[in-house]
Each structure stands twice: as structure tokens, then as C-alpha cells.
Amino acid sequence: MHDSTTGQETVVPLQTANATAYILAFDNTNGLSTSLDLANISNQAANVPMTVRSDTGAKLGTTTVDLPAHGHRSFTLAKTYSFSSGKRGTVEFDTPPNGQISVVELRTSATGSLSNIPVLVK
Secondary structure, three states: OEEOOOOEEOOOOOOOOOOOEEEEEEEOOOOOEEEEEEEEOOOOOEEEEEEEEEOOOOEEEEEEEEEOOOOEEEEEHHHHOHHHOOOEEEEEEEOOOOOOEEEEEEEEOOOOOEEEOOOEEO
16 A cells, blocks of 8 residues: 555555454554455355444444445544544454455554554454
8 A cells, every 4th residue: 555645655464364253453542543444255245244342342333344245345444433433442343154354454643654453363
């Protein structure tokens, strides 16, 4: 990924494990912003359950991300799900039955620096 305004670049590895769930840390505080890309690498559409928890483990919200076959969704967590704005914690994506998903996470700072945050498999 290349940010043309700052000239910063980052290489982001694609998570290819076929796990039952993926967990990632997010931080939307102090000028940080978390962006996610969720990919469906299956040949059938998928409804992927998503649970967002605070850094204390309290559930902030749940939703389902609908993905077309071989499709993906990219979003900034706090802009798409306001309940995560100004907070830090974890996001869990559960792999649907007979599905296969992949998750990528990027964190940006107010100065425009980019970093990749490793995704954990469950």
C-alpha cells in the first residue's frame, strides 16, 4: 500500500490460514485509526459475523459483514461502526460454515504513518 500524500508505503501479508475465527486489536484513540479489509476466498457468498469488544472485554457491538463470492469489503472501523470511535479493543470475525475468509488490518496515525497489525487466528 502506498500513501501518495506522505510517500509512506507498507507491505501487508495476506492471512491465509483457514481458521474458525480471526481476532485483531484496534486502536481508535489519540489520532490513530484502524482500517480493515475482509476477503471471501470462497466461491459462495458469505455472511461473516463480527464482534467488537473494548479493551476491558465489554461487547461494544455485533454485526454481519456480507461478502460476495471471491469479493471483499474495505472499511475504516470507526467511520463504519461508530461504536468503536475513540476506543481500543478487539474485533473478531467468525468464519462462516463451509467458508474461507482472510483479514488484513492497517493502522494510520494523524501524521499519516501506516503500519500493519498482525491478525491472530482462533
